[in-house]
Amino acid sequence: MPQDLFDAALPPEAAHQQLAPGAVLLHGFARDMDAALLQAIEAVITQAPLRHMQTPGGYTMSVATTNCGSLGWVSDSHGYRYAVLDPQNGTPWPAMPACFLDLAGRAAAKAGYDHFAPESCLINTYLPGAKLSLHQDKDEKDLSAPIVSVSLGLPAVFLFGTPNRKDRAQRYRLVHGDVVVWGGPSRLAFHGVMPLADGAHALLGRRRINLTFRSPLDKLAQS
Numbered sequence: 001m002p003q004d005l006f007d008a009a010l011p012p013e014a015a016h017q018q019l020a021p022g023a024v025l026l027h028g029f030a031r032d033m034d035a036a037l038l039q040a041i042e043a044v045i046t047q048a049p050l051r052h053m054q055t056p057g058g059y060t061m062s063v064a065t066t067n068c069g070s071l072g073w074v075s076d077s078h079g080y081r082y083a084v085l086d087p088q089n090g091t092p093w094p095a096m097p098a099c100f101l102d103l104a105g106r107a108a109a110k111a112g113y114d115h116f117a118p119e120s121c122l123i124n125t126y127l128p129g130a131k132l133s134l135h136q137d138k139d140e141k142d143l144s145a146p147i148v149s150v151s152l153g154l155p156a157v158f159l160f161g162t163p164n165r166k167d168r169a170q171r172y173r174l175v176h177g178d179v180v181v182w183g184g185p186s187r188l189a190f191h192g193v194m195p196l197a198d199g200a201h202a203l204l205g206r207r208r209i210n211l212t213f214r215s216p217l218d219k220l221a222q223s
């Protein structure tokens, strides 16, 4: 049976939606492992607490952030960068939980990116009103690797455009368990999150959590 007919026969939450060349929304892809993910998130947050980072421009981010993996994304008055140590306590970020790596690798492969082994997972927590302005993920040396972004908790309106800031971004509703993967021609696409609407999620209450898996290391330079 052709793959598209097979997909059409699946329940809607299992469908894949192409957002742009190289960018796919995998509806509900992470839903069946949400309990394991939430347990792992709690363990990471216990070791590396959530904090509101400062932007280089002097603003305080409305999302509360932490990381796991061998490298963590940090922002402060000096700029954006990846750091081996959590600047808050000077110790390495918590290890990447096995269920995170498994999910990121499977989602990337489903979207057409094989062998994705991210060194970094950014955990962003949104309370009602929190948002993320349009930006590009461009602090990574390895732009051949995709970005894998997992949504948990309250629904959000995700903005996704092109690598050109002038192009208008499209809006997509992301719900608990949705995974967006972007790479290739969309790797530097502008994206963001509209202010989170208030609500109550059965597992997460008034919160949305986003996991962003990235591969900051330049694999070619290492080999």
Ligand code: SIN
Residues within 6 Å of the ligand: 124, 132, 149, 151, 158, 191, 192, 193, 210, 212
């Ligand atoms: C991000 O761009 O880092 C997060 C996107 C999201 O929260 O969905």
Ligand code: FE2
Residues within 6 Å of the ligand: 135, 136, 137, 191
């Ligand atoms: Fe981003």
